[in-house]
Amino acid sequence: MADPKPMPAAPDGATGVIVFGDGRLVWGRGFGAEGSAVGELCFNTAMTGYQEVMTDPSYARQVIAFTFPHIGNVGANDEDVEADEAHALGCIVREAVTSPSNFRSSQDYPAWMAATGRIGIAGVDTRALTRLVRREGPPTVVIAHSARGEFDLARLRAMAAEWPGLEGMDLAKEVSRRQVEAWSGGKWELGLGYAGEQAHPRPLPQAGGEEERSDGGVGTGPHVVAIDYGSKRNIFRNLVAAGARVTVVPATASFEEIMALRPDGFFLSNGPGDPAATGDYAVPLIKQLLATQLPLFGICLGHQLLALAVGGRTAKMFQGHRGANHPVKRLADGRVEITSMNHGFAVEREGLPANVRETHVSLFDDSNCGLELADRRAFSVQYHPEASPGPQDSFYLFEKFVGMMR
Template sequence: MTDSKLSADALKGRPYDDITGVLVLSDGSVFWGYGFGASGDTIGEICFNTSITGYQEILTDPSYAGQIINFTFPHIGNVGANIEDLETQNPAARGLVIREDITEPANYRSSEHFAEWVKNNKLIGISGVDTRSITRLIKEKGALTGVIAHSPTGEFDVAALFEQACKWPGLNGMDLAKEVTCQETKDWDETRWSIKEGFGKLEVEKAHIVAVDYGAKDNILRCLSETGAKVTVVSATTSFDDIMKHNPDGFFLSNGPGDPAATGEYALPIIKQMIETGLPIFGICLGHQLLALAFGGKTYKMHQGHRGANHPVQDLRTGKVEITSMNHGFSVDGDSLPENVSISHISLFDKTVCGIEVKDKPIFSVQQHPEASPGPQDSFYLFEQFMDNIQKHKTL
């Protein structure tokens, strides 16, 4: 909720005759532009992403459930769209905000105009707005609720949209993993994409991993398989007994959306049982936060979050700095971690916790996205570290 009010100018309606879209924020800010994609309106937490490529992967990342993405890069659409760059079959984001009109595709992998892809996937977007101004607003005021409305007639009830934004409860306390998790257990053996062969297939199985899907990106599963893992993917609510029926060599806790404390209500008892087995565990993003909670740590809602493919993270064990891809609005409270859990990585932007490891168990997790989809590949070694932990544990 907010006590902000709409200005008299905002209530007057569209400033130009050809306006077909409007973005109304919960602080009373109104941005007029040009709607595209589906008609209607959509609501969510508005956040900004600083990546200069990978818009299709971003929109289909399940971690963006409940959010509207404000792209800071002004030219969106030049790669087009294709079926290979999806992180899940259906977009998880609730809408998108871009500076310029969607550009024409100029990439040999494009099989569909991005504007058509957005419309076919029933997403609502707005262009022609000052995305840098929106970014500054988020940096100043923190996470805001936004409503995008797209009407070909250009007629909008701005006051009603503002009221809608003010009444939306926000992501604090919201469990969204159940909305994006898989419905049935599935096997995964697809490996990473290459320019010559496309996606590969697992050939030599080194270990069997059970991946708990809180909103897993497909490329994370591909990276696990790339290291030689047969992967069995189970839903976020699968019981510990059902997980153990697969006789895993290790557990993977995936990324996902929403408040980790809310998801933890059903996830933490299962994760604590995983810890007691002594088997290796690896967590990414939401999985990282849930792992910290399982060891008695705490999480908190960040002022603006981290989202982009240019975030510097330092490995405190080696001093090495990695450029990473990130997408999170909650963080682990480093001061809340017990003595047997150490901080392995930190953000060089704000010193927030980006990695933990357990001193007496083969368990670790990171906040960043080492699958690099989109983003740099500096952190792929973390998948290899997980496989090394499994191989060592199998020889005990």
């Protein structure tokens, strides 16, 4: 086999590069952290919320190409994050990041990217990248930034060529919290922020005597035990706003540990990776939770895991759904909700058992976006009702869940 063609040197002024496994290169100007990272390239169509996107655990092992050309123009702050750290590997933007212009900004976006260890590349035709993903599906890429414009392109290409892809990957264990936390704090208010928000660590209870048990949660109201497969903070804020107490447990918590918290209902969070891989340990647990007859609500990965637990199937999508402008039809009354989505796997409609009702469908491609069980108080949606794209089109789902527990 002939040796591959020599890799070219970086063009003058190029400090960032995107390297595909087949050798294709896209040059740009790097910002944020220096270094390299390999993962799946996907695009997001949202016009705002870049900090929320970068810190959403569902984006683990992915590189985000933002289709909106002006990213970073409102700067960065400590409130607009969905987790303790950034989870997307990096981002690609069209225009150079300008100085921030927003009263809430505490630092510029490149400085925030550097502080979180994430790589950015500007000056890229993100429309062309979007068309590529739509045509070919999400490719594996390496994103790299060197302030001196020095890159070992052969090594980067090998990294891209050797990465196995997201299918078969269980990433929930990587991004899940490691301890039980009683959540407090509701929605954001101007001048107050997330007043009173705090996660209160507590030891994971062991099955056993009553003295070892805990009601958990902070405040009053029905007690939700949320399983963290890669959760977003705003989900818990909305549960609190709807009247619930929330205790969050790791993805690997056992049935006995969860029941020792004396829940009134269960929540299955969003998260990254292949739901079938996470399902190896999540599905047996969810079957046990359903057998209790207590209410259960799932979002995104939680939706997919619920479908698997009742006998459904999931599959990798050709290009996925990611953005804040996805119309979803509610089948019960024909109402259309404008939703935020972030998923590369979906529940297959065919093969769902008779006790499962489809509740929502995408108006983009007719894919499944919601289900509920006829013989259990359990339902789920593929989209993110807490992300407020509508902005309040989907808040009723939290109220529905809390109402079930009451």
